[in-house]
Amino acid sequence: MRAVVISEHSGPASITIRDVEEPGSTHELGGPVVALDVHAAGVSFPELLQTRGLYQHSPELPFVPGLEAAGVIREAPPDSGFAVGDRVMAFTNVGGQAEIAIAPAAMTFVLPDGMDFAEGAATILNMHTAYFALAMRGRLQSGETVVVHGAAGGLGSCLVSIAAALGAQVIAVVSTEHKADFARGAGAHHTVLADDHWAASVREIAPGGVDIICDPVGGDRTTDSLRLLRTQGRYVVLGFTAGDIPQVRVNRLLLNNLDVVGAGWGAFVRQDPVAFRAIGDAVGQLLEQGVRPKVGHQVPLDGAITAYELLESRQALGKVVLEFPR
Numbered sequence: 001m002r003a004v005v006i007s008e009h010s011g012p013a014s015i016t017i018r019d020v021e022e023p024g025s026t027h028e029l030g031g032p033v034v035a036l037d038v039h040a041a042g043v044s045f046p047e048l049l050q051t052r053g054l055y056q057h058s059p060e061l062p063f064v065p066g067l068e069a070a071g072v073i074r075e076a077p078p079d080s081g082f083a084v085g086d087r088v089m090a091f092t093n094v095g096g097q098a099e100i101a102i103a104p105a106a107m108t109f110v111l112p113d114g115m116d117f118a119e120g121a122a123t124i125l126n127m128h129t130a131y132f133a134l135a136m137r138g139r140l141q142s143g144e145t146v147v148v149h150g151a152a153g154g155l156g157s158c159l160v161s162i163a164a165a166l167g168a169q170v171i172a173v174v175s176t177e178h179k180a181d182f183a184r185g186a187g188a189h190h191t192v193l194a195d196d197h198w199a200a201s202v203r204e205i206a207p208g209g210v211d212i213i214c215d216p217v218g219g220d221r222t223t224d225s226l227r228l229l230r231t232q233g234r235y236v237v238l239g240f241t242a243g244d245i246p247q248v249r250v251n252r253l254l255l256n257n258l259d260v261v262g263a264g265w266g267a268f269v270r271q272d273p274v275a276f277r278a279i280g281d282a283v284g285q286l287l288e289q290g291v292r293p294k295v296g297h298q299v300p301l302d303g304a305i306t307a308y309e310l311l312e313s314r315q316a317l318g319k320v321v322l323e324f325p326r
């Protein structure tokens with residue numbers, strides 16, 4: 001079968017698309033396994049980091065990357081709840097960017113009617129993380145105000161959509177006007193450019209401060225973010241696309257009774273299928289209401305390098321998805 005292969009840690013230009021052996025019947029995350037004919041696979045920042053060996057989960061080289069995929073069940077054990085031919089989306093953890101992938105049955109969901117494979121491949125990593133970050137780690141209440149950094153990215157746009165669906169006023173911080181349009185399309189009520197004045201612009205929109213700041217970007221935005229939080233506000237740490245890991249001056253937390261909380265969805269659910277399923281069910285209800293991940297780029301398998309480079313060059317809008325010829 002054909003697959004994307006990472007065989008060295010020198011960045012996206014060194015990935016290859018080639019024939020590899022089909023996956024076995026056991027998954028590193030354990031439990032009964034389903035096999036799917038992949039129609040679409042997600043490409044996200046964690047896999048970009050894997051091309052340089054910089055992600056916390058770094059499989060031995062060479063390996064087939066791919067945290068998530070959507071497709072059609074080709075094999076499933078009788079007690080798995082799935083049958084051959086079912087349309088599904090699955091958290092594969094690794095190996096999703098291949099014509100055939102395996103996933104724990106417990107981490108596989110029926111693809112709702114009305115959702116295409118690309119949306120399915122864009123759902124689990126980012127929608128589940130966004131729900132976990134907002135509802136569980138950020139304790140979002142309807143009517144609160146939420147700032148989302150990197151709001152036109154894969155995770156950022158899901159944070160925007162889910163925060164809006166849960167009743168928040170959403171302020172999106174993005175680097176270009178084009179990305180501002182995209183963030184509004186995801187549900188942002190206000191957009192602010194990530195220039196030297198971004199914090200002043202947020203302050204103009206929310207003079208009394210904001211309740212939650214979701215940050216997948218890091219870098220130099222943390223201190224200003226903490227200054228923008230009103231009393232008992234929550235700063236939710238999701239990632240560091242800007243490269244630098246920020247330092248927090250803890251006096252700021254004391255002065256205004258603030259929380260800084262990490263939201264590492266993968267670390268939370270990989271060992272806990274019950275938590276995984278609970279978050280998935282909550283996201284499933286949002287999908288039923290019509291909330292969707294926004295797919296910005298559908299790239300054919302042969303263009304995998306381009307797909308990764310969209311993320312590296314900061315040009316990606318929403319989710320980047322690899323499409324498999326069927």
Ligand SMILES: NC(=O)c1ccc[n+]([C@@H]2O[C@H](COP(=O)([O-])OP(=O)(O)OC[C@H]3O[C@@H](n4cnc5c(N)ncnc54)[C@H](OP(=O)(O)O)[C@@H]3O)[C@@H](O)[C@H]2O)c1
Pocket residue numbers: 043044045046125126129149150151152153154155156173174175176179194216217237238239240241242243263264265266311312313314316318
């Ligand atoms: N915590 C979790 O459980 C979890 C789950 C999934 C992903 N993540 C993390 O979330 C982050 C975002 O992932 P993603 O897949 O959504 O990535 P993405 O689609 O590329 O979005 C990242 C956003 O970061 C901003 N950014 C700022 N500086 C950047 C730079 N130097 N290079 C690239 N982007 C930069 C960009 O927005 P602007 O151009 O508008 O600034 C971009 O839209 C990553 O760090 C990823 O590891 C965490």
